[in-house]
Amino acid sequence: MGIFLNNISLEEAKKIIEEGCRTLELKNEEIDTRFSLGRTTYEPHFAMISSPHFTASAMDGIAVNYLHTLEADITKPVFLENSKYEVVDTGDLVRDDFDAVIMVEDIEEVEGGVVIRKPAVPYQNIRPIGEDIAMGTMVLPSKHKIRAIDISSLLAAGINKVSVYEKIRVGIIPTGDELVNVWESPDKGQLIDYNSWTFAAMIEEWGGNPIRYDIVGDSYELIRDTLKRAVNECHMVILNAGSAKGRGDFTEEVLKSLGEVKFHGVSIKPGRPASFALIKDTPVFGVPGYPVSAFFVMDNIVKHAFFKVKNESFRERERVEAYISRKVVSSLKNDEFLRVKLGKVGQKLVASPLGRGAGVTMSLTNADGVVKIDKNHEGIEAGEKVMVEILKNKSNIDKTLVSIGSHDIVMDIISDMMNMEGYDLSSSHVGSMGGIMALKRNEAHIAPIHLLGENGIYNIDYVKRYLGDYVILKLIKRVQGFMVQKGNPLNINNFKDLTRIRYVNRQKGSGTRLLLDYFLEKNEVDKNEINGYTREELTHLTVAAQIAGKSGDCGLGVLSAAICMNLDFIPIANEDYDIVFHKSMLEDERFKCFYKIITSKGFKDKVMSIGGYDLEDTGKIIYV
Known part of the structure; x- marks a missing residue:
């Protein structure tokens, strides 16, 4: 293992990139005016005829x-x-x-x-002739981004062809022996190459022309040959993966052999292994393979270079002030990009942190915004005010119902149905107790919970103890049990059996974790004897996925998750999965939409088609 050549700041990296891209010039091309939307004029365009050209x-x-x-x-x-x-x-x-x-x-x-x-x-x-446009009038100046209304004026002026800057051709080279194409079924140890298609979509969104090359294995010669070809065919090139210093990472060696490496290592997290080189004056970017790292390198480094070459400023995303919902610890020396969900609770905009791993793709899909934690700070305290760069439409925030608590597949169904009604459901899966604490701190509208009280009744005791004057909405009854591989090859039937297998647990504070602890104590099983007790997953589905993938033998979860992953299921207990909220939410339009959906026939039909649920009490309200 080598070391990074350097570890410069993002600001320094951008300055180096600007200097490296300075000599790159785009040529012009002539295209049909009808299809010129979004292109940039290379020269001024003057009216060929008047409009109208007759009285x-x-x-x-x-x-x-x-x-x-x-x-x-x-x-x-x-x-x-x-x-x-x-x-x-x-x-x-x-x-x-x-x-x-x-x-x-x-x-x-x-x-x-x-x-x-x-x-x-x-x-x-x-x-009169020329009332709108007189022949010879300049219709559009140079370096003007053509809008839909501009096409109208151009065509009215008899300009059927426009001279525009050529699109920036960006070569994308995915590398790695483990990669397979999206149309192939991956075997164990193989990964689907989706990064290159994400890069292509981003480049198209910026107005460029992505050129994706075939997957190249971890071979110095193959990577070098493909890169030489791309440099001759493109304005700039992205070399994906192999930018770190692990075994089989050849990006740095190849870049050094063909040109000059300007930097390798940027103090951002995720995205630190990013690199930049010049080969025959062509900018080449080494982008990490982890998808979240790759996104932030593309968004903060490659995009900066792209628009410098295009000689345009890109529209900055809107930023809003919000309050972070829980403490976040961050390491010094790197600027960290923290993905968050947003929701307005009362008059306060709340930002709830999502998964932070460089490979957690869904943290980007689910994120409403990004908080940048400065490299000179060790984190953010709960309740601290932060600036959030919004990734989605700001107008959606006021129509978002914020749900923090336990996970169940039915929440995904409700989210989809609310979206059809013009509302959003923002779900953060932190466990039942995490949901109760979020309500207590006024950081959520609702909290899905399933907490077994000492009296054998679900949820009421916990709401009384921690919240007081709140309301419980009955949602579903579901079955919890052991999720095991097909055929139950290890013959797992009771809690004592957990001491001889690999267990997959849920996170602290989740209702499922508390249920497990309840039964371990009841059956006099020492949790320290369970291999995997400290191994935590955030949802029933991710627990089931570990068992289906044979990296675990058993986990406590709901029947619907076992069915989804084609696992066998040994029932343990029936439980109530309810929604807790303050009574003031009864008049909230977002909650009214939520309630309308859960009491609808469409919702009930979808839930019952999954299996493992009882909807007899769905929609009943209990005032605690």
């Missing part, structure tokens, strides 16, 4: 010579015979012998002609 009527009516109408009066109407006028519609040619148009509303049709009661004035209701 045209501005109204429906009749074209006349105004001299024939001078005697008209309300008390002394003038009769015009058919030969003295011509019927015209808006936009029609007005002949040279006519110099006015009378609106159809101001004439009275009679036999042989029309009657008018008001004189016309010269050129009334007539569009």
Whole structure:
């Protein structure tokens, strides 16, 4: 294992990139005006014809010579015979012998002609030649990004071809022996190459032309040959993966052999292994393989270079102030990009942190925004005010119902159905106790919980103890049990059996974890004897996924998760999975949508089709 060549700040990296891209110039190309949306003009464009290019009527009516109408009066109407006028519609040619148009509303049709009661004035209701655009007028200047309305003006001016800057061609080279294409089924040890397609989508969104090369294995010669080809064909190149210093990481060696490495290592997290080189004046970026790292390198480094070459400023994302929902510890020396969910609770905008791993792709899909933690700070305290860069539409925040607590697949169903109604459900899975604490701190609207009380009744005791004057909405009854591999090959039937297998647990504070602890104590099983007791997953589905993938033998979870992952299931207990909220939410439009959905036939049909649920009490409200 080597070391990084350097570890520069993001600001330094951007300055180096700007200098490296300074000599790169884009050529022009001529394209059909009709398909020029979003392109940037290379030179000014002047009208080839006037618009309108003839004298045209501005109204429906009749074209006349105004001299024939001078005697008209309300008390002394003038009769015009058919030969003295011509019927015209808006936009029609007005002949040279006519110099006015009378609106159809101001004439009275009679036999042989029309009657008018008001004189016309010269050129009334007539569009003169060039009223909109005169031939020779500059329609668009150089370096103008063409909008839809601009296409209208260009075509009206007779400009059917426009000279624009060529699109920036960005080569994308995915590398790694472990990669397979998206249309292939991966075996164990193989990974689907989705990074390159994400890069391509981002480049298209920026207005570029992505060129994706075939997957290249971990071979110095193959990577070098492909990179040489890409450098000759593209304006800039992205070399994905192999940017760290592990076995089989050849990016740095290849870049050194073909050009000059300007930096390797940027003090951002995730994304630290990013690198930048110049090969024949072509910018080449080493982008890490982990998807979240890759996104932030693309968004903060490659995008900066792209728009410098394009000579355009990109639209900065909107930033808002919010309060962080829980303490976040961050390491010094690196700027960290923390993904968060947003929701307005009362008058306070709350930012709830999501998964922080460099490989947790869904943390980006689910994120509403990003908080940048400065490299000189060790983290953020709960309740601290932070600036959030918004990744989604800000208008959606006010229509978001914030749910923090336990996880169940039914919450995903509700989220999808709320989205169809124009509302969002923001779900953070921190466990039942985490949900109760979020309500207590006024950081959530609702909390899904399933907490078994000492009296054998679910949830009520916990709500009374920690919240007081709150409301419980009955959602579902579900079955908890052991999720095991098909056929139960290890014959796992009771809690004592957990001491001889590999267990997959849920996180502290989750209802499932508390249920496990309850049964371990009841059955006199020492948790320290369970291999995997400290191994934690955040949802029932991720526990089931570990067992289906054979990295674990058993985990406590719900029947629906076992069915989803094609596992066997040994029932342990029935439980109530309920929603807790303050009674003031009963009048909230977001909650009304939530309630409407859970009591609908459509919701109940979807839930029952999964299996493992009882909806007998769904929709009942208990005032605690």
